[in-house]
Amino acid sequence: MVDALYNWFDNRLNISTGGRKIVNKIFPDHWSFMIGEIALYSFVVLLATGVFLSLYFVPSTATVVYNGPYTPLHGQVVSEAYASTINLSFSVRTGLLMRQMHHWAANIFLGAIVVHMCRIFFTGGFRRPREMNWIIGVNLLILSIFNGFLGYSLPDDLVSGTGIRIALSILESLPLVGSYLAVFLFGGKFPGTSLIPRFFLLHVLILPAVIALLIGMHLGLLVRQKHTQFRGGGATEHNVVGAPMWPTFMAKTQGFLFLVAGVTAILGAAVQINPIWLYGPYVPYHVTYAVQPDWYMGWLDGALRVMPSWETVWGPAVGGHMIPNAFWPAIVLPGITFTVLMMWPFIEARLTGDRVDHQLLDRPRDRPKRTALGVSVLSFYFVLFGASATDVLANYLDVSLNIVLVAFRVLVIAVPLVMYPLALKICKEIQDTPGAVKPKRHNIVVRSAEGGFEAVPSAGRPGDEKVELEPVSLDYAPVLEPAMAAAGGDGHGSVQVSAGTTAAAQAAMAAAASIAARGAAGKGGAGSGDGASGDGAGGDGDGAGGDGRKRGIFRIPRNYR
Amino acid sequence: MTQPGSSHGSGDGPPPIETVGYDAPQFQVAAAHPRRMEKAVAIAFLAALAGAAGFGAAFWVNADNFWLGATLGVTFVGLGAGFVAWGKYLMPRGPFSESRHSLVPSEEHKEQFVDEFASRGKVAIERRGFLLKIAGAGTAVFGIVAMFPLIRSLGPLPKKFFFSSYWYRGAYLVTPYGTRLQVSSMKPGGMATVFPPTDIGGPFSQTMLVRQGTADITTAPGRETWSPQGYMAFSKVCTHAGCPVGLYQQVTRQLLCPCHQSLFDVGPGRAAVPVFGPAPRPLPQLPLYVDSRGYLRAQKGYDEPVGPGFWERGNSNG
Numbered sequence: 006m007v008d009a010l011y012n013w014f015d016n017r018l019n020i021s022t023g024g025r026k027i028v029n030k031i032f033p034d035h036w037s038f039m040i041g042e043i044a045l046y047s048f049v050v051l052l053a054t055g056v057f058l059s060l061y062f063v064p065s066t067a068t069v070v071y072n073g074p075y076t077p078l079h080g081q082v083v084s085e086a087y088a089s090t091i092n093l094s095f096s097v098r099t100g101l102l103m104r105q106m107h108h109w110a111a112n113i114f115l116g117a118i119v120v121h122m123c124r125i126f127f128t129g130g131f132r133r134p135r136e137m138n139w140i141i142g143v144n145l146l147i148l149s150i151f152n153g154f155l156g157y158s159l160p161d162d163l164v165s166g167t168g169i170r171i172a173l174s175i176l177e178s179l180p181l182v183g184s185y186l187a188v189f190l191f192g193g194k195f196p197g198t199s200l201i202p203r204f205f206l207l208h209v210l211i212l213p214a215v216i217a218l219l220i221g222m223h224l225g226l227l228v229r230q231k232h233t234q235f236r237g238g239g240a241t242e243h244n245v246v247g248a249p250m251w252p253t254f255m256a257k258t259q260g261f262l263f264l265v266a267g268v269t270a271i272l273g274a275a276v277q278i279n280p281i282w283l284y285g286p287y288v289p290y291h292v293t294y295a296v297q298p299d300w301y302m303g304w305l306d307g308a309l310r311v312m313p314s315w316e317t318v319w320g321p322a323v324g325g326h327m328i329p330n331a332f333w334p335a336i337v338l339p340g341i342t343f344t345v346l347m348m349w350p351f352i353e354a355r356l357t358g359d360r361v362d363h364q365l366l367d368r369p370r371d372r373p374k375r376t377a378l379g380v381s382v383l384s385f386y387f388v389l390f391g392a393s394a395t396d397v398l399a400n401y402l403d404v405s406l407n408i409v410l411v412a413f414r415v416l417v418i419a420v421p422l423v424m425y426p427l428a429l430k431i432c433k434e435i436q437d438t439p440g441a442v443k444p445k446r447h448n449i450v451v452r453s454a455e456g457g458f459e460a461v462p463s464a465g466r467p468g469d470e471k472v473e474l475e476p477v478s479l480d481y482a483p484v485l486e487p488a489m490a491a492a493g494g495d496g497h498g499s500v501q502v503s504a505g506t507t508a509a510a511q512a513a514m515a516a517a518a519s520i521a522a523r524g525a526a527g528k529g530g531a532g533s534g535d536g537a538s539g540d541g542a543g544g545d546g547d548g549a550g551g552d553g554r555k556r557g558i559f560r561i562p563r564n565y566r
Numbered sequence: 567m568t569q570p571g572s573s574h575g576s577g578d579g580p581p582p583i584e585t586v587g588y589d590a591p592q593f594q595v596a597a598a599h600p601r602r603m604e605k606a607v608a609i610a611f612l613a614a615l616a617g618a619a620g621f622g623a624a625f626w627v628n629a630d631n632f633w634l635g636a637t638l639g640v641t642f643v644g645l646g647a648g649f650v651a652w653g654k655y656l657m658p659r660g661p662f663s664e665s666r667h668s669l670v671p672s673e674e675h676k677e678q679f680v681d682e683f684a685s686r687g688k689v690a691i692e693r694r695g696f697l698l699k700i701a702g703a704g705t706a707v708f709g710i711v712a713m714f715p716l717i718r719s720l721g722p723l724p725k726k727f728f729f730s731s732y733w734y735r736g737a738y739l740v741t742p743y744g745t746r747l748q749v750s751s752m753k754p755g756g757m758a759t760v761f762p763p764t765d766i767g768g769p770f771s772q773t774m775l776v777r778q779g780t781a782d783i784t785t786a787p788g789r790e791t792w793s794p795q796g797y798m799a800f801s802k803v804c805t806h807a808g809c810p811v812g813l814y815q816q817v818t819r820q821l822l823c824p825c826h827q828s829l830f831d832v833g834p835g836r837a838a839v840p841v842f843g844p845a846p847r848p849l850p851q852l853p854l855y856v857d858s859r860g861y862l863r864a865q866k867g868y869d870e871p872v873g874p875g876f877w878e879r880g881n882s883n884g
Contacts, residue, residue, distance in 0.1 A: 031664045101631045102638070134669060167809055167825060170769070174808040174874040177728070184728055184876050189720035194727070195769055231666050244663040253660075256653025260646045267642030274635020289769030290742065290759050290802060292812040296825050309807060309844060310826045316846035318880045329875030330846045331807055364666060396827055406827055407842055476663035 028251035033234040037124045042258060044117035046265035047110045048220065054107040055209065061093035061100060062086070062159065064205035066198045075282050083161075083286040086201045090160040091282055105273035111153050112278075113269065115301040118146050126349070126379050128366040130233050132359070136350040138226045143347045145219050148212055150301050155208040157279065157299055161201060166287025167296050169196065171309075178329040179336060196289065233366050239476040242364045246476040295397050300390070307392030308334035311414050373432035380428035381421040388417045596655035603655045607648045614644030728876055731867035732771035733852060737762040739775060739799070739862040748860045749795055752777045757814040759802060762864070770872055772802040773852055774821060775862075776814055776832060785837035785851060792853040797862060799852035800838045803873035804828055806845040821849070846875070 015021055032038070065085040071078045073088070074095045083091075093100040122142060125131050131139035154172070158165045173195050177187040192199030234240045234247070248254050272278075284293065298306050309331060317328040345352070353375065354360050369376040391398075392413040399406040448460040596603045617640030624633045671679075691698055738746045739760040747760060757776045765771040776798055783793035792798075800821065802810050809825035819833040820841070828845030830838040838849035850872050853865035871879055 029664065031660075031662055034659075034661075098625055098628055099634050102635045105631070105635070170809060171807045171825065174806075177874060177876045180877050182877075184724040184878060187876075188722060188724040188727055189717060192721040199721070230669060231664075238661055239663060242666075244665050246661045246663045248657075248659050249662055253653050253657040256649050256657055260649025260651075260653060263642045263646030263649060265646075267639045267644075267646055270635050270642055271639035274632050274639060288767070290767065290772040290810050290812075292810040292824050294824055296809070306826075312844045314806075314828075314840055314844050314846045316875055320880060325880040326877055327875045327880040328877075329879075330844055331874060334844075362668065362670075396824065406829075410827065410843065476661040 028249065030228065030250040030254075031232070031245040031247045032250065032254040033232050033240075033245060033247035035235055037128070038232070039261065040117055040121040040124055042261050043265055044114055044121055045220065045224075046262045047114035047117060047269070048216070049262060050110040050266050050269050051107060051114060052213070054103045054110065055213075057099075057103045058093065058107055059209050061089060061097050062205075063089035064159065064202045066161065066196070066201050078282065078285075081286065084201070086159060086161040087281070087286045090162075094282070102270070102273050105276075105278050106269045108157070108278045109272040109276070110269045111156060112300060113265070115146075115149055115153060115299075118142075118149060119301070122146065123379070123383070127369040127376055128233075128235075129363060129372060129375070130366055131350045131353075132363040133350070133354065134230055134362050135226075135233070138223060138230070139350050140347050141219050141223050141226070143343060145216060145223065147343055148216050148219070152208055152212040152216065153299055153301055155204045155212070158204055159201065159208060160279075160281045161287050162279075162281035162284040163287050163291055163293055164281075164284045164296055166196070166289075167292060168298055168302075169200065169287075170289070174329075175331050175335040178332040180326070180328060180332070196287070231364075233364055235366050235368070240365060242362070244476070245364075297393055297397075303393040304386045304389040305335055305339065307389035307394075307413070308338050310395055310410065311389070311392045311417055313414070370432040370435040373429050373436070376432050377425045377427075377429035381425040384424040385417065385421040388413065388420050392417065600656065603651065607652045607656070610644045610648035610651065612644075614641050614648065617641035617644055728873070728879070729871045730770075731872065732765045732768055733762050733773070733864050733867040734764075735864065735866045737764070737864040737867075739773075739854070739864070740766060742767055747775070747862045749797070749856050749862065750860065751862075752797075754779050754796055755816050757816075759810075760799065760862075770803060772810060773799050774802040774811060774814070774849075775799045776821075778819060778832075778834075783834060785832075785835060789837065789851065789853070791855065792851060792865070794854055794856050797854055797856075798832060799854055799864075800830070800832065800849040801852070801868060801872040802849075804845060805840070805847040805849060805874055806843070808873045811849060 011020075063085045067085050068082050069085055069088050071081050071083050071088050071091070073092055075091055078091070090104070094104055095101065125139065125142070154168070158169050173187055173191065176190060177183045179186060187195075190200075190203070191197045192203070231245050232247070234245060238246055240246045248257075285291070297303065312330060312334040314330060315333070316330045319326045367375075392410075395406060395409045395413060399409045402409070447463040449463050451459050451461050453459060617637050620637035621634065621641055623629075624637050740746055740763045741758060741760060744763075744766060746763075747758065752758060752775070754777050757774065760773050760775045761768055761771050777796045778798065779796040781796060782791070783796060783798060784790045785793060785798065800811075802812070804811050804823040804825065806823065806826055806828050809823050811821045811823045811828075811830065813822040813824055814820075815822060819831065819836075821830040821832055821838060822828070823830075823843070823845065826844055828843035829841050830845070830849050831841045832838050837851050840846065840848060850868040850870050852868060854862055855865050857863050
């Protein structure tokens, strides 16, 4: 039945030829490649939980008198957006869980994007030919920050409402068009009635669609250009070494989707996030202590706080214009940040004169200047992030607010200046250390008969020495005939067009791996595999198998039963 | 099990699981004891099964958020751990390699493509360049015109929007609940948020009323009559980013904005001057008077735009 279905589609779409490339795509095996997957799978969690939430959320600022199960709010006049968020949290089964998972997933999504970006930056993964994917990634970051902000603004609670008021001021601060954009966005007077519906539309439809499209392009380019990889283990500029898409990577990545969802669910269960019923509804003249945005906006909030109180005014005599204070930290700073980020592959190519293709990644220490620059710039944003908590820190440390703020104004300049030479020095030290990152062995101090002492390295333990296996070639002709014959005794010399190939490939892969695992003996086997792999590419083998036996793709080859 | 090509033990049995072969110690353990790893994976999947059943039960009895999330989490983590371990320890892992080819096309291919593209293009387009120009002009005009419904329709023009004060001559000072304030309403040291009667709760008209003593106060030259009997009123919209300047420190006589910690001095002779933080300008002051019946009222509206700066603001005084 499955075979028949497969054949039906295959005979109309030729799934086999392309499918073979897909199942044989090689994924390098390095933990740092997993960070992007976290981002991808948090996006999946966001979509799933978001669809659930949109069933119950009412994007309206029309006011209602709250009379739901949360008694402290009884009788309060609140917006429908706020009331429906409370309602879906308290009255809809699993509603609170879905809401908290959604919020957590958003925070994880952005965290994973940022860490993923750091990984790409510090290992030079953005270099030619992957500049396009870097730019797409930066755009994903920007859009996700926007969408995160829109999302937590929707419940119309006091904290997010204050955030929207600040966003209005930032928009207003744009030279020339600021007041127009501010009024257009809000559809008139702040806060108005257009805001929540507009934010809702942007949040659930437009931005997710663009983000999904960009993620598709991100992955499409990844497949087209293949993965980068670290040196070692047989990796070169002309191959990709790792585990195949099917079944190994599929199993692991599928597992990873579940793990991300599971961690999100546990966070949603155990760690409260954004309890809007405690904040209360947004009232323009109310405000609360410790108004902090979600973490990914923290650096902007911090920048707003540490910015000195400058404002540029040209009086009526010279046109009567003003560049407001918020323009510098909230428009210029992110503008520069994201422009430089997007342009970085080209900036670095200009600085280094390095314009050739790179498939092998750098270790951060091997590019001390880039690493030091990255560390320095990152530390700048870290300090800004810390500065978004000046009030909380002053409270917590029991010092005056002034001291905390002045300290941050100094630190935001000083820390990056210190971090650059520090990181540079550390990189160079590691470079110069022989045997760095190899497992250390104990030294045994031995006393000689004369009374002298000597340190003797202890004997190695199993696992100290990492044997690097030679990779087995999988160049779209993964049928290793001798190995196949050995494994299952199946037909000889048959690269079957559709069915047999993948099953055979699986057997061959296992067999080849067994060969490789046996070290010296494996070399011979791998060699014979290479020989066999040559011309079968394209999959147009020479007809049916020798013994004419039919084998289905979903049938497990005999040696696997 | 030493030679590739020799049969695997009993011939038709599964190939030994050490065929996933890898060098690191943890893989050696898994390869040497595949049954253990199978058991571990099975336990993970069973945990997921139990978790899923638990989630169903928790949903059925309408359990707490914690139990819903915990069971769902166990389900997902069990599935995840099982799949990852299965893939990591019990599946062919290699290392395998595939070759990578440069994506830079050969000169020949480039030339062929450019030839076909450009030569046909020449015939079809360049020869009738005027058509292209007209088409381009049409599209461009449409692109510009399309901006009108897309952007212009979003809202009204700002006009004097950010300049308007909502306060006016003779406006009573009214609390959010609609009560008119009198001189006797507040003791020295008190504070309240007030609005004009026509815009109660308004985000731009909100005003901070504080009382310091009972004597008239002059906050700045020219404002001798603005603060009768110790009452002073300042716009509650921060000049930095527009948050409500909601905290009044009675002892230091300072107003604090809790968003970005701008501090405004409202002590004697100080007209809400920013003394700390990012706020660049004093809070605008609302001139007050006490009418014959003892009500607090505004002498006039604010004489400058309230709140944070904007491009056109350089035109206003203050």
